[in-house]
Amino acid sequence: MSFNRQDALDYHSEGRRGKIAVVPTKPASTQRDLSLAYSPGVAEPCREIAQNPEDVFKYTARGNLVAVVSNGTAVLGLGDIGPLAAKPVMEGKGVLFKRFADIDVFDLEVGSKDPDDVIRFCELLEPTVGGINLEDIGAPECFYIEETLKERLDIPVFHDDQHGTAVISGAALLNALDISGKKIDELTCVFSGAGAAAIATAELYISLGVRRENIVMTDSKGVIRSDRGTLDKYKGRFATDRDLHTLADAMVGADLFVGLSVAGAVTQEMVASMAEAPIVFALANPDPEILPEDVLAVRPDAMVATGRTDYPNQINNVLGFPFIFRGALDVRARAINDEMKMAACRALAELARLDVPESVEKAYGNERFRFGAEYLIPKPFDPRIMLYVAPAVAQAAMETGVARVQIDVEHYRAELIARLGRGREVMRDIMRRARQSPRRIVYPEGENERIIRACALVLGEGIARPVLVGRPEVIRDRAHTLGVSIDGAEIVDLWGDEARRETYAQEFFRRRQRKGVTLAQARERMREPVFFGCMMVLQGDADGLLAGEDMYYPETIRPALEVIGTAPGVRRVAGLYMMVLEREMIFFADTTVNIDPDAGTLAETALLAADFVRRLGLVPRVAMLSFSNFGSVRSPQSDKVRAAAELVKQRAPGLEIDGEMQADTAAMDEFRLDLYPFTSLRGRPNIYIFPNLDAANAAYKLMWRMGGAEAFGPILLGMGHPIHVLQRGSEAVDVLNLTALAVVDAQEHAGRHAGG
Numbered sequence: 001m002s003f004n005r006q007d008a009l010d011y012h013s014e015g016r017r018g019k020i021a022v023v024p025t026k027p028a029s030t031q032r033d034l035s036l037a038y039s040p041g042v043a044e045p046c047r048e049i050a051q052n053p054e055d056v057f058k059y060t061a062r063g064n065l066v067a068v069v070s071n072g073t074a075v076l077g078l079g080d081i082g083p084l085a086a087k088p089v090m091e092g093k094g095v096l097f098k099r100f101a102d103i104d105v106f107d108l109e110v111g112s113k114d115p116d117d118v119i120r121f122c123e124l125l126e127p128t129v130g131g132i133n134l135e136d137i138g139a140p141e142c143f144y145i146e147e148t149l150k151e152r153l154d155i156p157v158f159h160d161d162q163h164g165t166a167v168i169s170g171a172a173l174l175n176a177l178d179i180s181g182k183k184i185d186e187l188t189c190v191f192s193g194a195g196a197a198a199i200a201t202a203e204l205y206i207s208l209g210v211r212r213e214n215i216v217m218t219d220s221k222g223v224i225r226s227d228r229g230t231l232d233k234y235k236g237r238f239a240t241d242r243d244l245h246t247l248a249d250a251m252v253g254a255d256l257f258v259g260l261s262v263a264g265a266v267t268q269e270m271v272a273s274m275a276e277a278p279i280v281f282a283l284a285n286p287d288p289e290i291l292p293e294d295v296l297a298v299r300p301d302a303m304v305a306t307g308r309t310d311y312p313n314q315i316n317n318v319l320g321f322p323f324i325f326r327g328a329l330d331v332r333a334r335a336i337n338d339e340m341k342m343a344a345c346r347a348l349a350e351l352a353r354l355d356v357p358e359s360v361e362k363a364y365g366n367e368r369f370r371f372g373a374e375y376l377i378p379k380p381f382d383p384r385i386m387l388y389v390a391p392a393v394a395q396a397a398m399e400t401g402v403a404r405v406q407i408d409v410e411h412y413r414a415e416l417i418a419r420l421g422r423g424r425e426v427m428r429d430i431m432r433r434a435r436q437s438p439r440r441i442v443y444p445e446g447e448n449e450r451i452i453r454a455c456a457l458v459l460g461e462g463i464a465r466p467v468l469v470g471r472p473e474v475i476r477d478r479a480h481t482l483g484v485s486i487d488g489a490e491i492v493d494l495w496g497d498e499a500r501r502e503t504y505a506q507e508f509f510r511r512r513q514r515k516g517v518t519l520a521q522a523r524e525r526m527r528e529p530v531f532f533g534c535m536m537v538l539q540g541d542a543d544g545l546l547a548g549e550d551m552y553y554p555e556t557i558r559p560a561l562e563v564i565g566t567a568p569g570v571r572r573v574a575g576l577y578m579m580v581l582e583r584e585m586i587f588f589a590d591t592t593v594n595i596d597p598d599a600g601t602l603a604e605t606a607l608l609a610a611d612f613v614r615r616l617g618l619v620p621r622v623a624m625l626s627f628s629n630f631g632s633v634r635s636p637q638s639d640k641v642r643a644a645a646e647l648v649k650q651r652a653p654g655l656e657i658d659g660e661m662q663a664d665t666a667a668m669d670e671f672r673l674d675l676y677p678f679t680s681l682r683g684r685p686n687i688y689i690f691p692n693l694d695a696a697n698a699a700y701k702l703m704w705r706m707g708g709a710e711a712f713g714p715i716l717l718g719m720g721h722p723i724h725v726l727q728r729g730s731e732a733v734d735v736l737n738l739t740a741l742a743v744v745d746a747q748e749h750a751g752r753h754a755g756g
Helices: 005-013 031-037 043-051 053-059 082-101 115-128 141-152 160-180 196-208 247-251 268-272 292-298 321-330 338-352 358-363 385-399 409-419 422-436 449-461 472-482 498-515 519-525 529-538 553-563 599-615 636-651 663-667 669-675 693-705 732-755
Strands: 065-070 104-109 131-134 157-159 189-192 215-219 256-259 279-282 303-306 439-443 464-469 490-492 544-547 574-580 585-589 621-625 656-661 687-689 710-717 723-725
Touching: 043 053, 065 082, 065 115, 082 104, 082 321, 082 385, 104 115, 115 141, 131 141, 131 160, 131 321, 141 157, 141 160, 141 196, 157 160, 157 321, 160 196, 160 279, 160 303, 160 321, 160 338, 189 196, 189 247, 196 215, 196 256, 196 338, 215 247, 247 268, 268 292, 279 292, 292 303, 321 338, 321 385, 338 385, 358 732, 385 409, 409 422, 422 574, 422 710, 422 732, 439 449, 439 529, 439 732, 449 464, 449 472, 449 732, 464 529, 464 732, 472 490, 498 519, 498 529, 498 553, 529 544, 529 553, 544 732, 553 710, 553 723, 574 599, 574 693, 585 599, 585 693, 599 621, 599 636, 599 687, 599 710, 599 732, 621 636, 621 663, 636 656, 656 663, 663 669, 693 710, 710 723, 710 732, 723 732
Parallel strands: 065 104, 065 131, 131 157, 189 215, 189 256, 256 279, 279 303, 439 464, 439 544, 464 490, 544 723, 585 687, 621 656, 621 687
Antiparallel strands: 574 585, 574 710
């Protein structure tokens, strides 16, 4: 057992992409692995870091590690319950960091109420972590602790109880102003509560454009006035000389109420006295200062947010802190400054204005969300939040000089997509190829809501020139109702365009007249959107077709085969799924078309799949699957697979393929090569050809639903033109993905046609 210095360095830096820290999964299954992980191999990164301390981000997990620090003096609505009782909250915070932003956390509970002890603890902790999240520390000590640490430490320090609420409610405020038409510099604001969150929120609002003199802050004693007497410096910033004494006084004519106090602090009479189109953020937890239904009963023109999940517009800190730290860590920021917080705020506000993915709506019981008074901020399960907030924060850090490293923001966004799953990374590459030369893709089910939503996504990504078949007024009305823009999409009214329909009918009749189709039948077929769409592709009015959202699979394939037919030399089409796992991408066929294929059909499926994989820029390696290993069991079923493998070898001698073999034999390279050294499949296969539809369909669905794989498809192989069939009930994002594949297919088809 031996290794060199570079082996040890590679082991400790494994899994990191460029400058962006990614905590790796390191092997530890052999003696050599252990010698690299610890003594003696670990000495090599130690030496490198000793010579250059910045290399700690290269060879350790520090760049992806945050300490959640609390002394338990102000825990949620529980108050001063101490560090032990606070620990479940801090552990929960760690779960949220990991779930939403892939950040690792040490939760650390400090056994002291002395703020200087907390400060000293964090100072000693600095070499271990990339950032510190202060949590549930009482005011005013929390201000002193954070301010001191920001001065002394060279890593980001963020008190989420203060700034999280500020950032999220700030995003809601920006959108509420956008809807109401009010100007931020003219806004009159009332705060109920003068603790850490209230003061930080007011300060951020001032950074966003609210005028300090337009803010009135109240606490348990009433309005904070300059003549009250002794005030700490934090409350003193918001002391007023106006003739206001109670919360009720302050709310008369106010545009905005922000509650960070106690349940029931606000009455309906107070809300009724506010200005036109009031904004009410009642954020006390678990029960707000006033319930939304009580607000709307007296002021139906109000926009309301709370801290609760059972009402619209939840001001939830999980929308902020994971992604703010993600952006800060990934540029190795020395601090989280106001500009970074405002960037997060504006990014959240921008995202809320976009169409909401169906996956988010499913997470909330299929509730429909659309930007407006009841949807001012995104939902926590929107996977796009990290892609919007983290890059905005990173960009602000670079622009304000607190970033240690400079990154390309678009490249960074692509890396964040990879964090959301390898499938997204793979599709991003395919979309990049599609975007280079967008093609006309026709959707026969153009009036379907999911297709319309997908069309908006396609236009937003710039990957295709969508053509929707349907009644223009219906399509436009549904797009308006959905709140999506389809400007740039072509709409073809097959019922209104009689001339085109007749041209298509005549051509279809010419092609099918000796196969039992009359001219009257041809004209009738052209009233069916799928037949019409296929004729568009055949006649060059579109480059590819996607259908099947509202139809069963055969209902789409039959028209395509009648109109388009198979590619030259292809006897039968086949279906393929792209299965994306954490560390590899594999392809399963035939998953959708041929129920019990013979040897010739299996061979053709293997060749079609290999050609598709090759077009993606990969080297195809094919395993022909059976219950038998190279003749270990003789039966008609295993014999046909072996015969198919031999046919492929004859037709494509350069293709790496073998079979018949069992699935585990195919997947375990060492086992296969050790037990069957004669096999011609020397590398790890990336294409698995199944003996029948039962096996293939069951296998891809088991891997998808139970094995953690992401499934993309079905991809129809062997058609004369790019025709792809959606799974019935596909979500808009599935349509987007298959559109990208259809465009790449159309690009390749055009290239082959030009070459021919």
